[in-house]
Amino acid sequence: MRIYENLGTRITTRKGDSRSVKNVQDIIRMLKEIDPDRLPIFVARDLHKIPPVTFDHLDVTKILKELTSLRTEVTQMKLNTIAKSEITDIQNDMYFR
Structure with a gap:
């Protein structure tokens, strides 16, 4: 077709x-x-026929920006998890006293 x-x-x-x-x-x-x-x-049927992608073909600054953004998000998620855990611990201590 x-x-x-x-x-x-x-x-x-x-x-x-x-x-x-x-x-x-x-x-x-x-x-x-x-x-x-x-x-x-x-899609490619024979992957060995596709030329390799080297660093010459990549936008390294964009990758670094995305990596920095991901690190910030992971750190924020960790802080939120720790804060929620501490709040839960404080609530449990107050409830059981």
């Missing part, structure tokens, strides 16, 4: 010298207009 058939759209059959250019324009227009959730997800 062709992608445009699956998406419920039509591709105009063209003739002439400029048909390749117009076909590509039609495909680009279709991809821009279609809801992204309706587009198929492509």
Whole structure:
């Protein structure tokens, strides 16, 4: 099944010298207009054919920002857990006296 058939759209059959250019324009227009959730997800069948991702291809500053944010959130969660535990202990001490 062709992608445009699956998406419920039509591709105009063209003739002439400029048909390749117009076909590509039609495909680009279709991809821009279609809801992204309706587009198929492509995966690699042979993973060994995919080139490796090195640090040259990564945005290290974004990763460091996310890591810092995660550390802050984990610390805050720990503090909240400790505070809740202490409040529960104080309530239990007051209740049993």
